Structure formats: structure tokens, C-alpha cells
Amino acid sequence: MKSFAAVLSYLSRSIVLGLALAFVIGMIWPQTRSQLRQHLGLKTAAPATTDSAASSAESPAAPPAPASYAGAVARAEPSVVNIYANKIVNQPTVQMYTNPIQQALYGGQPGPSIPRREQSLGSGVIVSAKGYVLTNNHVIANADDIQVLLYDGRVARARLVGADAETDLAVLKIDAGSLPVADLTAPPPRPGDVVLAIGNPLGLNQTVTMGIVSAVGRQLSNDSPEDFIQTDAAINLGNSGGALINTRGQLVGINTLLIGRAANAEGIGFAIPVSAARSVLSQIIDTGHVVRGWLGADYGFVPVAADSGLPAAPRGAQVMNVYPGSPAALAGIQAHDILLRLGSDNITDPADLRRHEADLKPGTRVEVSGLRNGMPFHTQVVLAQRPNLTESDDDGHLGQA
CATH class of the missing domain: 2.30.42.10 (PDZ domain)
Incomplete structure (x- = not known):
């Protein structure tokens, strides 16, 4: 009986010593535990996860935003053109009196108007390989000569096919071959979608700005049936008629309006949805005008x-x-x-x-x-x-x- 107790005591001391040694080894070399389990053919225990990690496993996180939108710009930019609309305006003149006293009293009198050539800058988007270009009506209104500068440096004279004042859209036609065409198959944009504006602001051709869709379905007039995309992508003078694209390079709108600093506003611009632009385009090509x-x-x-x-x-x-x-x-x-x-x-x-x-x-x-x-x-x-x-x-x- 005494020898049995001695053996039991010896085994107990050995087990305690072995557990203590295994604990020390596990603390110093933590990888030893998983290697031993693999050597013995046992399953490796999954690492503990925090609550945030567990929740992310249950609902996959959204894909990270791309580091660059250069691919989308490269697909859309060749279809965006610069538009130079020239028109003759009559500038009033003032004839000064030759008598110094009359000059001091009256300054001068109205003289004959002098014709002067005025040029407005804008942008446009090539929407057909046949040479149809969408732009804003206010860019080419009353112009007697319209020149289009293409992405590859070619210059083409454009003729007006038709315009629609309600949507502020106009369709031009140029005669040129090998034209890059915008992708008009974009799904409707949603608030929060990233968008890029491409155009000719202040004569700085092929300028790209980025923002998001702030809202859709904006009504800017109580009498008009048309609605607009609101965006905070920077839109400046000369961007009119340019492209608003999504991150896949598809056209989602035609840039047209902005709310300026006169209203203490910043980052509020508007674009005509591509769905409305397609309807106006087809009607103008078919009949020369839009019927509602x-x-x-x-x-x-x-x-x-x-x-x-x-x-x-x-x-x-x-x-x-x-x-x-x-x-x-x-x-x-x-x-x-x-x-x-x-x-x-x-x-x-x-x-x-x-x-x-x-x-x-x-x-x-x-x-x-x-x-x-x-x-x-x-x-x-x-x-x-x-x-x-x-x-x-x-x-x-x-x-x-």
C-alpha cells in the first residue's frame, strides 16, 4: 500500500511539472502549440476574434474605393469636346462733346453701335459616331459660328440641329471620322455615388473634378417637368455641356448650372440626367425639336x-x-x-x-x-x-x- 502511494505521488509531481513546463514553453514560443497540434493530426483552434471582427465576418465590408479614377477618366475624356461659339453683338458707344464745359456737364451722348465679335466657351459630349454632340443651349444661343475642338486636337465646324430651352440642351452635328462616343448606358445615379465632372472651365480644357451625387430629382422651376442631378463636384464657367460620369466612365449627366457665391453657396451644381438627355437627343434628331x-x-x-x-x-x-x-x-x-x-x-x-x-x-x-x-x-x-x-x-x- 505504501509503494502505491509513492507511485501516485511521483506521477502527480511529474504531471504538475509537465504542465508548468508546457505553460512556460507556450508563453515563450506560442507557435510551438499549433505546430505540435498539426504534428499530432489535431485541428488547429481558430484565433479569437473581437466583436468588430465577428460582425465584419457576418456582413462583408464594402469594397475599398479605388486609389485612382484614371481608368474612368481615360474611357470618358476622349468624348468630351471644347466648344467655341462666336456671335456678333452690337456694342453701344458714347460720343464725347468737344466743348470742355459740355463734357464736364454732360459727359457725352449716345453714339452709333459698333458690331463686335463675342466668343463664349463651353463643353460638349460626343454621343454618336455620326457626329452628334450634346451641349447646353445657352452655350450656343444666337451663335453664328460654332467651332468644336476634339480631344485629339482636331477642329471641326458644327451646325445646330436643334435646341430645347426647357432642358437647356442643344444638339450639334460635326463632320469628322473616328469619333470617340460616350457610354450612355449608365444606371440612374444614387445620392452618395462618386461622380467626376469633365469639361473646359475658364478655358482650361479637359479639366476633371470629383465629388458625389448630393441629390437626384431636383426641381429648379415650378413650371418645368425636368429634374436635375445635384452634385458637389466643382462646376465652373465653361463646364456647361460637359460630362458628369460615374466611376466606370459612363455618362450620367450633362453639367449645366451652379449656385454661386452670390447665394453664399459652395459646391452646389446641377446636371441634366442622361435619361432626359437621351430623350431630347432622339426627338431633336428626328424632328428638330422636342414635343411635350x-x-x-x-x-x-x-x-x-x-x-x-x-x-x-x-x-x-x-x-x-x-x-x-x-x-x-x-x-x-x-x-x-x-x-x-x-x-x-x-x-x-x-x-x-x-x-x-x-x-x-x-x-x-x-x-x-x-x-x-x-x-x-x-x-x-x-x-x-x-x-x-x-x-x-x-x-x-x-x-x-
Whole structure:
């Protein structure tokens, strides 16, 4: 019995000594433990992870942003051109009196106007191998000579195919071979997407600036059906008509407007979405102009009283004004009517209604449904062609790039 106790004591001391030695070795050489497990054919234990590492394993992190957007620029830049629009303007002159006393009293008198050549700078995007170029209408307005400088240094004279004042787009045609064409197949941009603006700001051709899409669907006029992409990519004078591209080099918009420092703003620019540009392009090429449907009324948001129990943002559009003799007037639509449906389309807000009516061809007969004094009503309207209702910006805040 005594010998058995001695053996047990010896084994206990040996086990404790072995564990202590293994602990010391593991602390000094931590890799020895995993090597021993591999040698014995045992599975290696997975390393401990923190909470953040575990959560990242469950939901993969977004791919890192590229270190450079040079590839996207290289794909899109050759299709961006510089535009030089020349026109003759009459500059008034002043004739000074020869009598010194009259000069001191009156200064001078109006003289004959002197014709002077004026040149405006802008940008454009080649959108067809046939030589069609998209730019802004205000870049080439009233120009009698339009020159286009291509990416490879060639200069081509352009002719105006047609223009649309509502979207501020114009289509030019140049005769040149081997033209690089912009990719117009981009998906709709989303707020937060990285975008690049390429153009000719202040005569500095092929300038690239970067920003994000700040917002989409911006309405800059209560009367226009068109909406814009808002971006903080730097847009300056001369960028008008240039390209706004995504990180794959696809065209997402045509740069057109900016809010300048007169409004204490910085980094607020606007571009025409490529979807609207494609529609204008095809219509101008086919007919020379853009045709839009028109009901003949002004709209506002549906008002909701605080105690009405209705949601804060109800759908539909309230008729604010009906133009005399317009399709809406002939159909009996009245001010304060709430329009909820145009044909088969539900109306969400005034901008949505303007877009739907503009998409319909003049002469189309469509049913309009809504509420009048809280009661449902339906009427048939034959749309007319939308007149030019664009308003000039007179607040000094919006500026043409």
C-alpha cells in the first residue's frame, strides 16, 4: 500500500511539472502549440476574434474605393469636346462733346453701335459616331459660328440641329471620322455615388473634378417637368455641356448650372440626367425639336390641416391655377381640385404630374381623376402641345456654367 502511494505521488509531481513546463514553453514560443497540434493530426483552434471582427465576418465590408479614377477618366475624356461659339453683338458707344464745359456737364451722348465679335466657351459630349454632340443651349444661343475642338486636337465646324430651352440642351452635328462616343448606358445615379465632372472651365480644357451625387430629382422651376442631378463636384464657367460620369466612365449627366457665391453657396451644381438627355437627343434628331404634352394648369402640394388625421405628405397635386382656353379649362378642371390619377398612372406629387403630362403626346385623350370638395370626379382631357414656359432666373443665385 505504501509503494502505491509513492507511485501516485511521483506521477502527480511529474504531471504538475509537465504542465508548468508546457505553460512556460507556450508563453515563450506560442507557435510551438499549433505546430505540435498539426504534428499530432489535431485541428488547429481558430484565433479569437473581437466583436468588430465577428460582425465584419457576418456582413462583408464594402469594397475599398479605388486609389485612382484614371481608368474612368481615360474611357470618358476622349468624348468630351471644347466648344467655341462666336456671335456678333452690337456694342453701344458714347460720343464725347468737344466743348470742355459740355463734357464736364454732360459727359457725352449716345453714339452709333459698333458690331463686335463675342466668343463664349463651353463643353460638349460626343454621343454618336455620326457626329452628334450634346451641349447646353445657352452655350450656343444666337451663335453664328460654332467651332468644336476634339480631344485629339482636331477642329471641326458644327451646325445646330436643334435646341430645347426647357432642358437647356442643344444638339450639334460635326463632320469628322473616328469619333470617340460616350457610354450612355449608365444606371440612374444614387445620392452618395462618386461622380467626376469633365469639361473646359475658364478655358482650361479637359479639366476633371470629383465629388458625389448630393441629390437626384431636383426641381429648379415650378413650371418645368425636368429634374436635375445635384452634385458637389466643382462646376465652373465653361463646364456647361460637359460630362458628369460615374466611376466606370459612363455618362450620367450633362453639367449645366451652379449656385454661386452670390447665394453664399459652395459646391452646389446641377446636371441634366442622361435619361432626359437621351430623350431630347432622339426627338431633336428626328424632328428638330422636342414635343411635350400639356394640361394647362399650375400645381402645388396638397395641403393638410393639422387636425385632419391625414398623413403629413399625402399623394396627388392640387390645381393652383387653370390657364383660360387650355385643355384643363375645356375639361372643366378647376382651381383647388386635387388630381390623383392621369390615365393609368397614379400621381404622387406636382413634379410627378408634370413629368407624366410631358411624356404624353399632344392630341392624346386621357382620363383625369381626382377630388373636388372632397368628392371624387373624373373627366376626359385632350392634351395640347406644351408652350415655352421657361422662366429666366432673376434671383441672382442660379448661374449658367
